[in-house]
Amino acid sequence: MPANLPPGYFEIEKRLKDAKTPSEKVSCLEEMMSVIPKHKGTDKLRAEIRKKISKLKVSPQSKKGATRKESAYNINREGAGQVIISGPPNVGKSSLVAVLTNATPEISDSPHSTWKPTPGMMSIHDIQIQLIDTPPLNRDYVDKDLFDLIRRSDLLLLTVDIQGDPFQQLEETADILKQNRIAPVRLKDRYPDQPRMTFLPFHVLANKNDSEQFDENVDIFAELLEDDWPYLPVSAKTGRNMELLKKVIFERLEIVRVYSKTPGKPADMKAPFVLKRGDTVEQFAAKVHMTFAEKMKHARIWGDNVYDGQLVQRDHQPNDGDIVEIHI
Ligand SMILES: Nc1nc2c(ncn2[C@@H]2O[C@H](COP(=O)(O)OP(=O)(O)O)[C@@H](O)[C@H]2O)c(=O)[nH]1
Ligand SMILES: [Mg+2]
Numbered sequence: 001m002p003a004n005l006p007p008g009y010f011e012i013e014k015r016l017k018d019a020k021t022p023s024e025k026v027s028c029l030e031e032m033m034s035v036i037p038k039h040k041g042t043d044k045l046r047a048e049i050r051k052k053i054s055k056l057k058v059s060p061q062s063k064k065g066a067t068r069k070e071s072a073y074n075i076n077r078e079g080a081g082q083v084i085i086s087g088p089p090n091v092g093k094s095s096l097v098a099v100l101t102n103a104t105p106e107i108s109d110s111p112h113s114t115w116k117p118t119p120g121m122m123s124i125h126d127i128q129i130q131l132i133d134t135p136p137l138n139r140d141y142v143d144k145d146l147f148d149l150i151r152r153s154d155l156l157l158l159t160v161d162i163q164g165d166p167f168q169q170l171e172e173t174a175d176i177l178k179q180n181r182i183a184p185v186r187l188k189d190r191y192p193d194q195p196r197m198t199f200l201p202f203h204v205l206a207n208k209n210d211s212e213q214f215d216e217n218v219d220i221f222a223e224l225l226e227d228d229w230p231y232l233p234v235s236a237k238t239g240r241n242m243e244l245l246k247k248v249i250f251e252r253l254e255i256v257r258v259y260s261k262t263p264g265k266p267a268d269m270k271a272p273f274v275l276k277r278g279d280t281v282e283q284f285a286a287k288v289h290m291t292f293a294e295k296m297k298h299a300r301i302w303g304d305n306v307y308d309g310q311l312v313q314r315d316h317q318p319n320d321g322d323i324v325e326i327h328i
Contacts, residue, residue, distance in 0.1 A: 005042075008035045008110070022056045027072070027116075029053045033141045034112035050141065072116045073145035079121055079128035080274040081253040084150050085205075086177075087159035088169045089136035092207040094118075095236035096159065097133035100246065105133045112136065117149060124246045126272060127257060131249075137173045147180040151198045155252050156182075162206040162217045162233060167224045170204060187228060201252050204231035205245070210238045258284050258318045261325040267302075275318065282314035285326045295328040 009032060016028035029049050036042050036049075075082075085093045089111035097105050103120025106113045118133040132153070134146055150156060158173060160166035177183065183191055184202035191197050204225070206218055218233045225231055232248055234241040256279065257272035273287045281301070286293035293314075300309045303322035318324055 004037065006035050006037070006110075026053055026056050029056070030141075030143060031115045034115045034135060035110075038138075038140050046140070071145050073143065073149045075117060075119050075130075075132060075149065077130065078119070079130045080255055081154045081249075082130045082132065082152070083155045083157060083249055083253070084132050084134060084153045085157045085159055086134050086137055086150065087173055087205075088138065088161075091159045091161040091164070091169065092236045093136075093159050094133050096157075096205065096207065096234070097131050099236050099239070099242060101131050103131075103133065117146070122246065122249070124250050125257065126270065127255070127274060129249060129253065137176045139172075139176060142176070142180075144180075147177075147182060150177070150182055150200070153200065155201050155203065155249065157203050157205050157249075159205040159207050160221075161208050162214050162221060163208045166206055166217070166221045170225075170229070184229070186230070202229065203248060203252055204229045206231055206233040207236055209233035209240055210235045211240075254278075256318060256320045256322075259321075259323045260284075260288050261300075261302075261323050263325055263327065267323040267325075269323075278317055280314060281312055281316045281318060281324060281326075284318060284324055285314070288326060292326050292328060296326050298327050300325040300327065 012028055012032045012035065016025060016032070019025045019028050029052055033046065033049050036046055085096055087093055090109065094105040094107045094114050097103055097118065097120050098107060101120025101122045103118050105118040112135070114133060114135050116135065120131055120133070121128045122131050132149070134149070135142070158170065160169040181197050183197055183199055185199040186202065188199050206221055208214070209218055222231065232241060232245055234245050254277040256275040256277055258275055259267045259269055259272050261267035273284060275284055281299045282293050282296070285296045285299070296314060299312050299314070299316070301312050301316065301318060301322055301324050302308050303319055305319055306312070306322070
C-alpha cells in the first residue's frame with residue numbers, strides 16, 4: 001500500500017467494502033481513482049483499480065447493476081439546450097454551475113471533489129438551459145462515459161483558471177478531448193478526413209477573473225488564444241460577467257425563440273417555442289401541432305425584421321423573438 005494516500009481514500013475504501021451491486025462498486029472505485037495522487041508510488045495501485053473497474057463493467061453480472069441506463073452519465077436532456085462545463089480540476093466548474101443554476105454541486109479545494117456529473121437548469125430570458133458540471137479532465141483517468149456525454153451535448157464550456165496557467169490548462173484539456181475524438185467546430189478545417197471526430201461549439205471560460213487586478217492576465221491569455229478560441233473572462237466568486245455569460249451561452253446555442261399566435265387572439269408571450277437559427281416556419285408549425293406543418297398554407301409574422309403581420313411562406317426563417325401565426 002503506497003504511502004501518502006489522502007484521508008478521503010480510506011473512507012471510500014470502507015464504502016467499497018459495503019458496496020453490493022457492481023455499479024456501486026464501480027462508483028467507489030472511480031471515486032478512489034480520482035482522489036489518489038498521481039506519482040510513481042501510486043502507479044501500481046492505480047493500475048489495479050483501473051483493472052477492477054473494467055472487469056466490473058464487462059462482467060455478465062454488471063448487466064443487472066451497471067447497465068448503461070444506470071450510468072451517472074446518462075443524463076436526460078431538459079430545456080432548450082445541453083451545455084457541458086469541462087476543464088482541469090479546481091478551476092471553478094462546480095462553482096459556476098452553482099451560481100448559474102438551481103443545482104448545488106460540491107465545491108472544494110480538493111481537486112477531485114466532483115466525481116459524478118451534476119445537471120442543473122439555468123434560466124435565460126424566458127427559457128431554460130441545462131448546464132452539467134462534470135468531473136475534471138486529467139491525463140490519468142477519465143470515465144469514457146464522460147466523453148460520450150460531451151459528444152451528445154450542444155456546447156462545451158472549457159473552463160480554465162486565469163490566476164493559474166490558463167493557456168497550459170487549455171492546451172492540456174483540449175488535447176485530452178482531441179485524443180477522445182472531440183474538437184471545436186471552429187477548427188474543423190484542421191481535421192480533414194477524420195470522419196470519426198465529433199465537432200462541437202467550444203467556448204473558453206477564463207474563470208477567477210475576480211477583479212481588475214487580473215485583467216492583465218486575461219490580456220496575455222487572449223493574445224495566446226489568437227482567434228482560434230472564443231473566450232469570456234468570468235468570476236464565479238465575485239459574479240463578474242455572469243449575466244454576459246448567460247447571454248453568450250444563449251448565443252452560442254444559436255437559439256431562436258418563436259412565440260405562437262392564434263388568429264384573432266393575442267400571442268402567448270410566456271412560453272416560446274425553441275428553434276435553431278436557420279429553422280423555418282414549417283419547422284415551427286410542426287412544433288406547435290403535429291398536423292400544422294402539413295396543413296399550413298402560409299403564416300403571418302411580427303418582429304424586428306418584418307412588417308407587422310407580414311405574410312410569409314413555409315420556408316421563411318424566423319428571428320429570435322418573432323411572433324408567428326400559422327394559417328391552415
Ligand atoms: N478566487 C476565485 N476562486 C474561485 C472561483 N471559482 C471557484 N473558486 C474556488 O476554487 C476552488 C475550486 O472550486 P470548484 O468549483 O470546486 O472547482 P472545480 O474542481 O473545477 O469544480 C474552490 O476553493 C472555490 O472556492 C472564482 O471565480 N474566483
Ligand atoms: Mg468540481
